[in-house]
Amino acid sequence: MFGFTRLASYDYFSHVIRELTARFDAAGLEIETHVSDVLPTASVRRRAGRLGEQIARSSSGNGSIHLLGHSTGGLDARLVASPAAQLPSAEPWLPRLRSVTTMNTPHYGTPLASFFATAKGQKILYALSAFTVMGLSLGARPLAVASVLVGIIGRSDRALGLTLPMLDRSVESLIGLVDDVRSADVRTYLRGIKEDQGAMLQLSPEAMDLMAAGFEDRPGVRYQSTASMSPAPSLGQWLRMIGHPWQAVSLALFTALHEITANIDSHYPCSEEAHEAEVAAVLTSALGEPPAVGGNDGCVPIRSQVWGELVWAGLGDHLDVLGHYRDETPEDRVELRHHDWLTSGSRFNDASFAALMDRVAAGMIGAS
Numbered sequence: 355m356f357g358f359t360r361l362a363s364y365d366y367f368s369h370v371i372r373e374l375t376a377r378f379d380a381a382g383l384e385i386e387t388h389v390s391d392v393l394p395t396a397s398v399r400r401r402a403g404r405l406g407e408q409i410a411r412s413s414s415g416n417g418s419i420h421l422l423g424h425s426t427g428g429l430d431a432r433l434v435a436s437p438a439a440q441l442p443s444a445e446p447w448l449p450r451l452r453s454v455t456t457m458n459t460p461h462y463g464t465p466l467a468s469f470f471a472t473a474k475g476q477k478i479l480y481a482l483s484a485f486t487v488m489g490l491s492l493g494a495r496p497l498a499v500a501s502v503l504v505g506i507i508g509r510s511d512r513a514l515g516l517t518l519p520m521l522d523r524s525v526e527s528l529i530g531l532v533d534d535v536r537s538a539d540v541r542t543y544l545r546g547i548k549e550d551q552g553a554m555l556q557l558s559p560e561a562m563d564l565m566a567a568g569f570e571d572r573p574g575v576r577y578q579s580t581a582s583m584s585p586a587p588s589l590g591q592w593l594r595m596i597g598h599p600w601q602a603v604s605l606a607l608f609t610a611l612h613e614i615t616a617n618i619d620s621h622y623p624c625s626e627e628a629h630e631a632e633v634a635a636v637l638t639s640a641l642g643e644p645p646a647v648g649g650n651d652g653c654v655p656i657r658s659q660v661w662g663e664l665v666w667a668g669l670g671d672h673l674d675v676l677g678h679y680r681d682e683t684p685e686d687r688v689e690l691r692h693h694d695w696l697t698s699g700s701r702f703n704d705a706s707f708a709a710l711m712d713r714v715a716a717g718m719i720g721a722s
Contacts, residue, residue: 368677373707374714374715378715386417390430392405394543395554400552402433402441403441405430405434406434417450418721420455420721421451424456426553427459428458431456432461432577432661435454435572435575436571436572448572453577454578455579458675460557460562460658461658462559462566462623462626463557463563464559465614466653467557468560471554476548484540487543487544559618578714579661579663579664580675580710581659581666581667582659582667582671582674582702583669583670584608584651584652584671584699584700587605587608587612587699608652612698615653618648623647625657630657636664637660637667640668641669645657652696652698663717666709666710666713668706669702670706671702679694679703680694681704
């Protein structure tokens, strides 16, 4: 939903790649990783078609193939693997496919996508994407943009005439933080978000209710998922923000996203009703207590994230699970440093990330 491959000298999936490689090495297996460069918010069918073409170009030999998709990427992976899908360049490598891993994927949709599909939401999606690129790649604290985002999400439509132009100016200022050589890549990425937001329409709970019926799992392929949720922001969290203006605004922004995502429609509950009791039991076992109906990671309801075998579940926000959380790595070890995205209060840490990667890698290795 906010992802990219490599922008502003930052590799979005570097932490996941490093941890998976280490675990395959420890098992005496060689792993070759490729990050798919798909259109950021285009339709799942367009993204999956591009994914299939890239796999066909990059795969060689007869080794096992594993797909790992985070957020919307999990749907891309499921569609390209589906026997019912009609996509180009998929057939040559499909017999070698051994596993599909989905991380915090909206299998049954998310209310946040419905919000982003509105005229106001499209502007905010664009700004949030720019905010994420800068926050992760530079470790920057774009306080002004975050403040405007907090204000615009909660304002009435009568105020949009003033706040939307302000948001545009703030985003342009934010892009200016990147030097001229790299800003072209950032602008290309953001232009893609402006020009094609098909995925936002498809990821609404109403649309995914239909799409879920069309996805078909491939026989002989292991399907596994990870799921997380962040605690609902509390008074205690706000009190801890006293004297930390960046974290206070960041928490306010996460709170707004969390509340929108928690707005579950009883007709489209972002889960499979036939398996609701089973999913609730699995999540309760993993989390230690039943998650609230509106429990989410700030982008996707936790019940919507479960598909196949749930190999890990815990507290964490939407980007924590990729290694984008706060840590104490020294600044001179920039390649290992974890940059947080938003202040969610999940307290996700190195131990959480290691446990998650242990389970994901074990499933892949077992499927090989």
